[in-house]
Amino acid sequence: MHPHEILMAALGQCLAAFTGEMHAGLAPLFAWAGGAGLGGDPGLRDRLLGVVLNRDVFGYIVRTFLILLPAGLGVYLMLPRGLPSKQPQYRRVGAALAAFSLVLICVWPVSEKISGGAPRTVLWLLSGWGGSAEFYLLGIVSLASAVLTITSRNPVYSALWFSLVLLANAGLYLIQHAEFLAAATAIVYAGAILVTFLFVLMLAQPQGAASYDRVSREPFLACLTGLLLAGVLLGTIHYSTSVEAIPNAAKQSVRPTAALARTQMTTARETSALVDYAQPHVANLGKSLFQEHFVSIEIVGVLLLAAVVGAMLIAGHTSESPR
Amino acid sequence: MKPDDRNIKWVVEPQLGLAGRMYLTPFIDGLTTTARHFFSTVAGGQMTRQFPEERPEFGNPLIYRGVHRLNKDEQGRVKCVACFLCATACPAHCIDIIGAEAPWNDREKYPLSFVIDELRCIYCGMCEEACPVDAVELTTLFDLTGASREEMIFDKEKLLSVYDQTIAQEPMRSRGGSGAFPRMPAKGA
Amino acid sequence: MDAWQVWLEPLIKIAIVIGALQGAVAYLILVERKAAAYIQDRLGPNRVGPWGLLQPIADGAKFLLKEEIIPAGADKVLFLLAPVSILATATVAFATIPFGYFVPWPGARPIELTIAPGLDIGLLFVFAVGSLGVYGVVLGGWASNSKYSLLGGLRSSAQLVSYEIPLGLSVIGVMLLSGSMRMETIMTAQAQSGWWWIALQPLGFAVFMVSGCAESARLPFDLPECEQELVGGYHTEYTAMKFGMFALAEYQHLITVAFLSVILYFGGWHVWGLAPFTEGNQVGLIGAAVRVAVLAIKVLLMILLFMWIRWSWPRFRYDQLMTVAWKVMIPLGLLNLVVSAVAQEFLAPNDYMTRCVLAWLAVGGCVLYAALFSNVAAPEPKRPQASPQA
Amino acid sequence: MSNSAVALNNYLIVGGLLFTLGLVGFLSRRNLIVMFLCAEMMLQGVSVTLVGFSGYHSTWSGQIFAVFSLAVAAAEAAVAMALIVVLFHRGDSLDVSLWQDLHEPDQPTLVDEQIVDEPVPEPQWPHLAVAGPLPTHPQPLTATHRQLDSTEVGRG
DSSP states (O other): OOHHHHHHHHHHHHHHHHHHHHOTTTHHHHHHHHHHHTTOOHHHHHHHHHHHHHTOHHHHHHHHHHHHHHHHHHHHHHSOOOOSSOOHHHHHHHHHHHHHHHHHHHHOBOOHHHHTTSOOBSSOOTTOHHHHHHHHHHHHHHHHHHHHHHHOSSHHHHHHHHHHHHHHHHHHHHHTTOHHHHHHIIIIIIIIIHHHHHHHHHHHOTTSOOGGGSOOSSHHHHHHHHHHHHHHHHHHHHHHHSTTTSOHHHHTTSOOSHHHIIIIIOOHHHHHHBOOTTSOHHHHHHHHHHHHSHHHHHHHHHHHHHHHHHHHHHHTTTTTSOO | OOTTOTTOOOOOOOOOOHHHHTTHHHHHHHHHHHHHHHHHHHTTOOOOOOTTTSOOOOSOGGGOOOSEEEOBOTTSOBOOOOOOHHHHHOTTOOEEEEEEEOSSTTOSEEEEEEEEETTTOOOOOHHHHHOTTOOEEEOSOOOOOOSSTGGGEEOHHHHHHHHHHHTTTSOOOOSSSSOOOOOOOOTTO | OOHIIIIIHHHHHHHHHHHHHHHHHHHHHHHHHHHHHHHTTOOOOOSSSGGGTTHHHHHHHHHHHSOOOOOTTOOHHHHHHHHHHHHHHHHHGGGGOOOOEEOSSTTSOOEEOOSSTTOTTHHHHHHHHHHHHHHHHHHHHHHTTOHHHHHHHHHHHHHHHHHHHHHHHHHHHHHHHHTOSOHHHHHHHHHHHSOOHHHHOHHHHHHHHHHHHHHTTOGGGOGGGOHHHHTTGGGTTOOHHHHHHHHHHHHHHHHHHHHHHHHHHSOTTOOTTOHHHHOSSOBOHHHHHHHHHHHHHHHHHHHHHHHHHHHHSOOOOHHHHHHIIIIIIHHHHHHHHHHHHHHHHHSOTTOHHHHHHHHHHHHHHHHHHHHHHOOSSOOOOOOOSSOSOO | OOHHHHHHHHHHHHHHHHHHHHHHHHHHOOBHHHHHHHHHHHHHHHHHHHHHHHHHHTBSHHHHHHHHHHHHHHHHHHHHHHHHHHHHHHHSSOBGGGGGGGSOTTSOOOOOOOOOOOOOOOOOOOOOOOOOOOOOOSSOOSOOHHHHHIIIIIOO
């Protein structure tokens, strides 16, 4: 099949899924439109409709694709593509598309059957806005700066946006009571690794953008790959964590709350390691780290030592190497 | 430079003791020195000169190079003969002279305008050295301030007024005293 | 909790801390100038107000009113972002500095005099935020489009990243002794044991002081901005309030280090004899005032010590700086850590005397070792071939 | 769907998107350091996922995994930095396509597209400050030494 036809078919499927979820009445129309791209094969059309309406995992994935499509397009537009001079309109359009996609991820309503009646979205802490505002803020900051990291023409800006990603992630860790990890991320990643890379960057490219920073390798294929990966990942996540999609037998294995987990689903050893937020956090983390994962700690220590020795060996020869 | 030159004094680095090699004694020495100065100052000991209230004393005002002045002769006329030697000698090109026919008999020319840009001047004293009649001299006025660049460009009247201000404390440095330029034979004479 | 408790109380605390901090910085600059003047047999600022007491206000006005210059070719966004980021990180570090909490009147809800109380990683938080301060320096250096600034920024980033390691190592001993990273707990542990950790952690304190000096770029370690080589280092091109922000951040770093050293090694608000006022977790108004006063006095003394050091010692050379970090301070920090861990493992929890003896033995061992084997500071003096006077 | 499941869902989504964005960047960018940053971003995505799972299961394991991945990232950074420095010294450039002759023999070579040069703005040199205005002469003269000077010294 010609790639063009595949694309048309995929678009049709997306449209079908989109409308099938929200406006079941319009679905056949769009499904037909999608099917028309395949030559009007009624059997295929029916299968598509079945996929969409049955809400199996493929349906979730298709809908996720639809949500992510503007983001993929936006990232493609924002990536440096060797355009003659600064062409901010491309970046602006791309940024608008990506932001639109982000908004879709945030506010796209889940069907009432899945959410159990309450108006809920794909990305929504069910406790309501009170508990989720921080998550929204940090998550959006993290994702937006991630997009800017990979699309900035100036690598220094890339590094800075990545530091913002790290800080937002540290905030996300804090929400999940991973205080030590948050501080460690800030110290190790943002404070040491990234600064060292900024160091090299400023020594290597004091002028900022170089010619190879203004072009990308195969931006379209890269974005397509990313779109596929993200679609499959998010669709699967969405499908597997929605209650309706899980059969009754498997529903038992979903642990709705930590309290339930404590009573029902854990072995004795896990119970001892359960997080009690009233206790000092770091002490318990350390206990768990050095009692249950002691060998791993040693191995990581050896790894770090090997990395340091290796780095010195590699970088120590720079002065002798031919230029 | 020859190592066995008599005039070179070779300083041998002091050998540091055990504590010195660990920076301990130098650090403690430094701390005690500063503490001693701190407390002696607090107690009202020796202090630097409090400048605007206390004026500095010059060891030898004759070799101090401050603001210029234009000297006058006994009759109160400007001594300068507009020979342009100072302007030529000036490495900073800060002297601007316009000469004119002298209205007096004892010289041919006199400066119609004599301007020194005190901001451009580097106070090297070359003009003083170059002057054949000891007309331009550097005084001990050192705290020269002004609110604008224009104010710091001294013209003839200002330079003469510097002479009036400073002549009491600083007599002319001229060797002969009269300082009159030996009269040239008049034109055509 | 009521809404006002959730929102208003932290806001008030933040306002108090930031206001006190800026005022303290302004007057500490005056104190430093006075101290420097006395050390150099001068009088210091004495023109604005009695004894120069209004000098900080005049300085502040000058900072605000001077011309803002953005150099040609500078990256404007980052150039403006750098001072903001460095000042922000320097200020945020104070979020977990505790001043204790008190019950304003009997039966009332206790008020914690900390912006972010109950953060379990208090000490780690300060380090994390402090490590982000490097960005301001690096960005300021790079965005200025000036060689001097770039060199200053590079130097300083290497210095700050290097000295973070001994700084982190040195406080682990304190964490082991107190069993917590919370600064309240660390102070309580010292108050309960009656020992200040300086007695038990002399090596750790030495490493902490040196690394803290280096982290706040105070004079023996002010390589990033040494005037003789780099004009002004990373803030060469900064003018007016942007430069003022750098100066403020520098002093805030100093105050942070002083606070940390007092809290970690000098018992925080604990003083023998004042225990009746400050005992227990919940104290009244007087107790809280005494605590804050004791803490403030200790911190002030610490800052004066830093100032004294600044005007007494010359600057390290850059290779000496790195040597001190990697070859002296990190091994010392590791040694301190090992000694503390061994003592913690094998000694009774309240056997402070043995710990003290062990720690000072370790110091003695280090001194002995350095005296016998150190050649860090004594390079072979270079002499000309011909002997001077034969 | 319960609270913790949704929280997990959210963390998985953010983690997955971070991973994807890192992948896209790694595939498309050509600067070695930016590629490295993108790899780190993929690790961050994994860390977010792990922390989400840690919160969901109320155990430490996820966080401990994330701590380990942090340590591995640090080790990776050290080696990657050394490699990048060496490569930069050899090629005087951070462009990864300089090293594409390391690929397998049957792979196509990346041909650089025509990059339109960006117009480099003229550097703005600083102007020397004028030392002072010329004095007003009492009478116009034809040529004084000062006028000669002003051409030589470039004053005014």
